[in-house]
Amino acid sequence: MHSSEVAISTRSGSGTATSVGIGWRIIDMLISVRRSAIGVRMRKHGSSLLVLPALSVVAILVAGIGVLAWDSLHTFNAFYATLGNLSLTQYASTVTDPQFKVDIVRTLAMGSLTSVVAVTLALPVALVITRSKSRLFRLALLIVTFVPWLTGDITRTFGWLVVLGPRGPLVWLCNQLGIAPPSLIATLWAVGFGTVQVLVPPAVVILLPAILRLDPELEYAANTLGARPYQAFLRVTLPQLRVACFGALAACWALGMGDFADPQILGQGVRDYLANFLQNRYLELGDVPQGAATGVILIVLVTLGAALILTLGRLRWPRRLSVGRVR
Amino acid sequence: MADTTNYPTGRQADSALMVELRGVSKSFGDVAAVVDVDLKVREGEFFTLLGPSGSGKTTVLRLIAGLLDPDAGEILIAQTSMRGKPPYERDLAVVFQSLALFPHMSVAENIAFPLRMRRRPRAGIQAAVRDALALMQLPDIGSRRITELSGGQRQRVALARSLVYRPNLLLLDEPLSALDRRLREDMQLELTRLHKEVGVTIINVTHDQREALLLSDRVAVMHEGRIVQSGQGRDIYDGPASEFVASFLGDPLLIRGEIRRSTGRYIFEAGSLRLRVGSDAREGRAVVVLRPEQLRLVLPGEDTTRWDNALPGIVKFAAFDGTGFFAQVVIEGERTVTVHTTVRDKLEVAEGDHVIVAWNTDEAAVLSQEES
Numbered sequence: 001m002h003s004s005e006v007a008i009s010t011r012s013g014s015g016t017a018t019s020v021g022i023g024w025r026i027i028d029m030l031i032s033v034r035r036s037a038i039g040v041r042m043r044k045h046g047s048s049l050l051v052l053p054a055l056s057v058v059a060i061l062v063a064g065i066g067v068l069a070w071d072s073l074h075t076f077n078a079f080y081a082t083l084g085n086l087s088l089t090q091y092a093s094t095v096t097d098p099q100f101k102v103d104i105v106r107t108l109a110m111g112s113l114t115s116v117v118a119v120t121l122a123l124p125v126a127l128v129i130t131r132s133k134s135r136l137f138r139l140a141l142l143i144v145t146f147v148p149w150l151t152g153d154i155t156r157t158f159g160w161l162v163v164l165g166p167r168g169p170l171v172w173l174c175n176q177l178g179i180a181p182p183s184l185i186a187t188l189w190a191v192g193f194g195t196v197q198v199l200v201p202p203a204v205v206i207l208l209p210a211i212l213r214l215d216p217e218l219e220y221a222a223n224t225l226g227a228r229p230y231q232a233f234l235r236v237t238l239p240q241l242r243v244a245c246f247g248a249l250a251a252c253w254a255l256g257m258g259d260f261a262d263p264q265i266l267g268q269g270v271r272d273y274l275a276n277f278l279q280n281r282y283l284e285l286g287d288v289p290q291g292a293a294t295g296v297i298l299i300v301l302v303t304l305g306a307a308l309i310l311t312l313g314r315l316r317w318p319r320r321l322s323v324g325r326v327r
Numbered sequence: 328m329a330d331t332t333n334y335p336t337g338r339q340a341d342s343a344l345m346v347e348l349r350g351v352s353k354s355f356g357d358v359a360a361v362v363d364v365d366l367k368v369r370e371g372e373f374f375t376l377l378g379p380s381g382s383g384k385t386t387v388l389r390l391i392a393g394l395l396d397p398d399a400g401e402i403l404i405a406q407t408s409m410r411g412k413p414p415y416e417r418d419l420a421v422v423f424q425s426l427a428l429f430p431h432m433s434v435a436e437n438i439a440f441p442l443r444m445r446r447r448p449r450a451g452i453q454a455a456v457r458d459a460l461a462l463m464q465l466p467d468i469g470s471r472r473i474t475e476l477s478g479g480q481r482q483r484v485a486l487a488r489s490l491v492y493r494p495n496l497l498l499l500d501e502p503l504s505a506l507d508r509r510l511r512e513d514m515q516l517e518l519t520r521l522h523k524e525v526g527v528t529i530i531n532v533t534h535d536q537r538e539a540l541l542l543s544d545r546v547a548v549m550h551e552g553r554i555v556q557s558g559q560g561r562d563i564y565d566g567p568a569s570e571f572v573a574s575f576l577g578d579p580l581l582i583r584g585e586i587r588r589s590t591g592r593y594i595f596e597a598g599s600l601r602l603r604v605g606s607d608a609r610e611g612r613a614v615v616v617l618r619p620e621q622l623r624l625v626l627p628g629e630d631t632t633r634w635d636n637a638l639p640g641i642v643k644f645a646a647f648d649g650t651g652f653f654a655q656v657v658i659e660g661e662r663t664v665t666v667h668t669t670v671r672d673k674l675e676v677a678e679g680d681h682v683i684v685a686w687n688t689d690e691a692a693v694l695s696q697e698e699s
Contacts, residue, residue: 083387220394221427223414224498225488226444234438 064301072292081286090293100277100294107257107273108301110188114195119245121196122203129204130211132230157265160194161185164266168244186268196261199255203248210244246313250306257302274298344406345496345528346391351400353386360386363400368530370544373522375531377539378549379575384532389551391530392421404652405495415444419496420489424504426481428473434460434484435469441492459487462524472639479510483517490525491648491676503538515541529656536576540564548572567692573616580617580664586610586693595693600659603635605688612696619667623684624654624674634685640664652676656684659679 072091075084094100125145132138148156162168164184174181184190214237222232222267238245260275269276282291348366352359361383368374376384391402393414402409404417406662420441429437435456442452460469463483468476476484482502490499499518503511521543522529533539539546540560547557548571556568567573572579584597586608593601595615602615623634631637641657646651651669654676658664664684668674676682 215425215427217423217425217427218429220392220414221421221423222429222440222444223394224392224417224419224421225441226415226492228413228415228438228444231444236429242431 013179066296068292068295071289072296074289076287077290078287079082081288083289090289091297094290094293094297099272100274103272103274103277104297104301106188107275107298109280110192110195110273111253111257111259111305114192114199114256115249117192118196118199118252118256119203119207119248122200122207122248123241125200126204126207126211130208145204146201153198153261153267156198157194157261160190160197160262160266164190164193168291185266186270188267188271191259191262191271193255194266195259198259199252199263202251202255206251207241207244208246210241214240243313246309250309250314254302254306257298257305274301278324337656342372344368344529345370345404347403348387349401349403351387351390351397351402351553353383353390353395353398355530356666358448360553361397361412361595364552364554366547366554366557368528370528371526373519373529373531373542373544375533375539375543375546376549377533377536377546377575380533382549383552384534384549384699385500386552388421388500388530388532391496392419392498393417394421397408418494419498420492420494421500422489422502424501426502427486428481428485428488430473432473433469434465434471434473434476436492437473437484438469438488440488445492455491459491462490462521463487468503475536478506479514482506482510486518486521490521490527490695492523493525493527495528497527497529499529499538501532501534504533504535511538539585552576556591565692567616567694570614570694573614573692573694577618577620578665579619580662582615582617582662584613586613586695593649596646598659600662601640602691603688604693608693614694614696616692616694617664617686618691619665621686622664622666623672623685624652624656624666624676626674627681627683629683631683631685635688637683637685638693639681639683642676642678642682645676645678645680647675654682658684 058076071083073086073088075087075089076082077084125141129138129141129145132141151159164170166185170184171181182189184193218236218240219232222236223229228233257273258275260279263273263276264272264279267276272280275298278291278294278298279295281287335569344367346366346368351361351364351366353361364383364387366387376387378384384397390397391404391409393409393412404419409417429440432440432443438456438459439452442455446453456469462620465480465483465485465487468480468484473481473484485502489633503514506514515538518529518531521527522542531542543560545558546560546563547554548563549555550571556563556572563572564576573579574581580658582595582597582600582602584595584600586593586595586604588594588610593606593608593610595604595608595613597615604615610690625631625634625637627639638658640656642653643657643663645652645654651667651672652674653670654666655663656666667685
């Protein structure tokens with residue numbers, strides 16, 4: 001009950017109304033001040049406050065990375081499993097580790113390749129989704145594209161294992177066609193297929209809004225000005241999607257570089273990425289600081305790579321045609 | 328529809344056909360956008376398709392451009408059938424309503440685009456772009472981005488891009504509609520200058536009757552997917568073929584009634600209203616078209632004998648609009664007729680004034696019932 005109501009009811013009920021009323025009125029005043037202050041703050045910063053829950057999740061992640069970085073900067077006593085002095089030993093031992101060298105090259109190469117392939121595949125998918133006149137076809141394409149997202153990572157990857165495995169449909173199809181079935185499990189092909197499949201949906205999601213913003217009349221104009229459809233696409237449509245394509249590429253790069261399930265399951269432990277190397281050091285060998293150093297290296301690589309890709313996307317190409325001053 | 332138009336100067340009358348549509352129809356689902364359209368546009372002509380929104384004029388333009396395929400009929404450009412021919416092989420240019428300038432290219436790159444598509448040599452492209460910029464009176468903006476241009480400059484760049492490769496045919500899809508009045512009028516004059524200088528055949532689409540009359544050698548009025556009348560602008564204005572054409576060209580008062588012959592004269596009767604009409608009128612049901620700019624306001628007491636018709640009325644609304652007086656006058660106590668006087672008339676009226684609305688028989692079109 002609000003204090004003013006208490007004061008009124010007390011006043012009408014007994015003769016001690018004045019002394020009780022003053023006490024309540026002070027509390028009433030404090031509550032009013034508090035309420036108005038909150039009201040002002042809420043009105044002023046209301047929308048900003050809504051991002052707090054999401055920011056706190058990010059903050060926890062940042063704190064975790066901070067701890068990771070701190071751990072990576074210490075020596076480690078494997079017998080007692082304790083951190084020692086501040087040192088760059090973990091980074092030195094990690095980058096000189098032969099397995100790390102193999103895994104980082106594989107991660108960089110596969111991360112780059114699968115990102116490019118995923119964006120290349122996503123572009124026509126996004127174009128068809130936005131331009132198809134059949135609502136049913138559009139819906140079907142959306143479902144097919146996003147199914148990998150709707151299933152769990154492990155389920156999806158084991159699905160690939162079945163498809164590519166010795167009793168899978170690929171081997172059956174090859175046998176039916178009378179050709180020798182390829183042995184894809186534990187190869188980079190299998191890892192690549194799995195990674196690309198998981199990268200296509202985010203690439204489509206990033207490209208869709210940019211494609212929706214395109215003015216279809218620009219392509220018509222290009223056609224009437226003499227451009228064949230492929231020329232109109234390459235010279236008019238694609239350049240306008242450049243920023244979105246590079247954005248999708250950066251997102252795919254980040255996701256592809258951090259892939260764990262595909263190299264683990266489809267690579268059968270012989271086609272490891274950095275994430276698998278990290279897991280091996282962290283959990284299987286219990287070498288927390290080296291695992292942390294690997295994590296930090298991976299984060300730095302992903303961040304720098306994504307920044308580079310985004311920067312490339314925003315670069316203005318030099319003008320190729322100069323006509324000088326018109327007389 | 329046979330091409331029976333009297334050409335204005337005779338300069339196009341003998342020239343070859345540039346565009347011909349034979350029985351062209353196009354539907355979108357259940358909606359018939361273009362219905363059995365026949366059209367002939369001659370080389371060097373400035374032809375305008377005029378009509379309200381949804382009349383099918385833009386669809387006709389897109390069919391000619393090859394951006395749509397007709398359901399029926401045939402389209403010929405330079406006397407060659409366009410059946411199965413894509414837009415990029417039709418040797419024409421389109422200036423779209425949105426202008427469709429490429430935002431990721433500079434002005435010069437936009438203008439050079441059609442030349443690059445035609446694999447012209449680099450030096451030739453630079454010279455052609457320079458000439459196009461000079462023709463459009465756009466000095467020093469070749470390196471600017473499209474977003475850095477004003478509305479008028481964008482119009483000129485779009486025109487320069489369309490004319491730089493000297494196409495046979497230029498299609499204009501209401502490119503001036505988004506401009507403010509002053510700029511639109513400037514660009515209209517610019518278009519007539521370009522048409523004279525370059526000599527390209529132009530098919531223009533607009534809903535602006537003033538623009539159609541001002542720019543065009545000939546005009547075709549479209550309504551519900553059909554061409555309902557075509558000819559020289561003045562002919563259509565003076566002799567509309569239907570109530571729709573009469574009401575679309577201007578803001579006239581249409582009075583339905585009957586024409587009788589009485590004592591050697593033709594008299595139009597609508598209720599208590601009796602008007603004299605021209606001797607070329609036919610007896611029977613008819614519609615009289617009273618256009619604001621063809622009527623005059625006369626003050627009571629002035630001599631009205633020089634007018635064939637003079638109807639007393641009371642001013643309901645009057646305002647000066649910069650070019651003259653715009654007045655709405657109630658005649659016969661029931662009909663409101665709009666009159667537009669010019670500044671030269673030096674006549675000022677106010678609400679409630681008693682006036683006389685006067686005109687001669689040749690200043691009011693008469694549609695016989697069969698025509699309307």
